Amino acid sequence: MKRIHQVVEKSFSGKKAIVVNLKEDKEEETEESSGETRLLCKTLRLRIVKEFTVKLNYPHPATFLGEGKLQELKRAVDEVSPAYVIFGRDLMPVQQRNIEDCLKVEVIDRTGLILQIFGQHAKSKEGKIQIELAQLGYMLPRLAGHGTELSRIGGGFATKGPGEMKIEVYRRRIKERIYRLRREIKDIEKHRKLIRESRRRSRYPVISLMGYTNVGKSSLLNSLSASRLYVADKLFATLDPASRAVFLGDGHYCLVSDTVGLLHDIPHHLIEAFQSTLEEVKYADMILVVYDISAKNIDRQKKTVSDVFHLLGIEDKKILEVYNKTDLLAIEEKKIMSLSMPEGIFVSAASGEGIRELKEILRENLYGTGN
Numbered sequence: 001m002k003r004i005h006q007v008v009e010k011s012f013s014g015k016k017a018i019v020v021n022l023k024e025d026k027e028e029e030t031e032e033s034s035g036e037t038r039l040l041c042k043t044l045r046l047r048i049v050k051e052f053t054v055k056l057n058y059p060h061p062a063t064f065l066g067e068g069k070l071q072e073l074k075r076a077v078d079e080v081s082p083a084y085v086i087f088g089r090d091l092m093p094v095q096q097r098n099i100e101d102c103l104k105v106e107v108i109d110r111t112g113l114i115l116q117i118f119g120q121h122a123k124s125k126e127g128k129i130q131i132e133l134a135q136l137g138y139m140l141p142r143l144a145g146h147g148t149e150l151s152r153i154g155g156g157f158a159t160k161g162p163g164e165m166k167i168e169v170y171r172r173r174i175k176e177r178i179y180r181l182r183r184e185i186k187d188i189e190k191h192r193k194l195i196r197e198s199r200r201r202s203r204y205p206v207i208s209l210m211g212y213t214n215v216g217k218s219s220l221l222n223s224l225s226a227s228r229l230y231v232a233d234k235l236f237a238t239l240d241p242a243s244r245a246v247f248l249g250d251g252h253y254c255l256v257s258d259t260v261g262l263l264h265d266i267p268h269h270l271i272e273a274f275q276s277t278l279e280e281v282k283y284a285d286m287i288l289v290v291y292d293i294s295a296k297n298i299d300r301q302k303k304t305v306s307d308v309f310h311l312l313g314i315e316d317k318k319i320l321e322v323y324n325k326t327d328l329l330a331i332e333e334k335k336i337m338s339l340s341m342p343e344g345i346f347v348s349a350a351s352g353e354g355i356r357e358l359k360e361i362l363r364e365n366l367y368g369t370g371n
Contacts, residue, residue, distance in 0.1 A: 012116070013045040015083040018076055020065075022089055023055040032297045036264065037088035039214070040113045044120070049080050063102070064095040070102060077103050084108055090267065093142040111138060111267050126188050133181045134270055136174050143167055143174075192280065204245070205254045205366045208281040210308075211290035212301040213261025216324040218242075219349035220290060221258050224359070248363040257284070264297075264304050271311060278312060286318045286365060293337055293346065294328035320345060320365070322358065327351045 021037055024030040030053065041048055054069055063070055064087070077085065084106050091099070091109040100107045108116070115138055118131045209217045221227065225244035243257040257280060271278065281287060291301050309315050323341065326334055327348040338346055345361060347354030 014047055016049045016080065017041060017046040017084045017086050018050045018052070018073070018080065018082045019048050019086045020052045020054060020073065020088065023053050032300055033088055037086065037110070040117065041086060043117050044113070046084070046086070049082060050076050062094065063098045064091055070099070074103055077105055086113060096142065111270065114263070114266070114270065129181055129184050129188070133178060133185070136178050140171065140174050143171055205285040206283065207254055207256045207286045207288055207362070208284035209256060209258050209288050209290055210281060210305060211262065212292065212304060213263055215290050215292040215301070216349050217258055217261065217290050220322070220324055220347070221256055223349040223352060223355050224256060246359070248359050250363065252363050252367050254362060254366055262304050262308055264300050271308065281312060282314055284317070286320065287314070288320050288322050290322045290324050292325050293323035294325045318365070320361065322347060324349055326353055
């Protein structure tokens with residue numbers, strides 16, 4: 001009986017993986033994409049034993065890779081015996097299935113990799129509901145053609161065990177579970193509305209933090225509020241939103257809320273899974289867009305944020321751009337960056353550099369009072 005490809009919680013730590021990335025039009029774009037795939041693997045503690053960078057004019061409809069590249073990949077799999085083959089791009093369900101049949105090893109595409117990280121990092125009830133919804137939406141089209149067994153679906157979806165139900169029954173039950181989860185999300189949205197109304201009565205202005213994953217949003221919130229939110233040098237360390245009161249001086253306060261990190265070309269259905277969380281940004285008085293000034297992919301960070309702003313319909317919101325991690329730059333680099341981005345606010349959440357100045361700017365923008 002064939003194994004069904006599943007998105008379930010599992011331990012990846014120390015497991016061997018072969019990574020397959022596509023060659024982009026520009027060398028720097030190839031390195032950025034490959035680097036992000038490596039970081040995703042690092043976050044799951046996978047051990048990359050071999051990497052392929054493949055140039056494709058058009059992905060093969062059945063196997064993504066052409067016959068020659070697929071056989072080359074198979075030889076590498078036979079040689080190093082990895083636990084997983086990781087693709088830095090999304091695969092169609094039929095492509096993923098056919099590659100697995102050829103390689104005889106589990107294949108995980110980019111979305112599957114992200115979902116595994118989400119599943120490990122979500123702690124709150126809301127976060128777990130959102131992740132399970134995304135996982136089931138990913139899994140549903142991957143049921144076809146895999147026989148009649150499904151041993152486990154994560155997030156509390158009860159099953160009777162291998163071989164006891166036909167695949168049509170699983171499909172129906174997954175759809176029923178998705179329906180129930182969406183109803184729970186609606187209840188969460190109602191609760192969030194009550195919280196927003198309570199905040200409005202408190203008269204404290206609300207600020208939302210947005211930005212690429214691992215740019216230091218949680219670290220910045222800790223630095224602004226002297227709180228101790230979980231911080232880690234890995235992707236999607238924060239999935240559960242957190243809000244903290246921040247003293248701006250002169251008797252003024254604001255509420256600052258963290259949001260889930262963004263990633264280049266993240267599938268829309270993953271964003272939709274976090275819609276109730278991200279929609280909080282719509283009701284903020286101001287958005288702080290945080291960038292990692294030490295990273296090479298600033299342009300990619302900015303395009304990703306712009307795309308999500310467009311998707312959420314918040315292009316007209318009041319925005320301040322904050323460039324974090326200045327402690328990782330040389331003095332001359334800081335000068336060049338500040339001249340090239342005069343509207344930006346440069347800070348280091350790690351060292352505290354620029355935090356006092358940021359609070360003054362926030363106070364002036366929110367309350368119209370400077371020093």
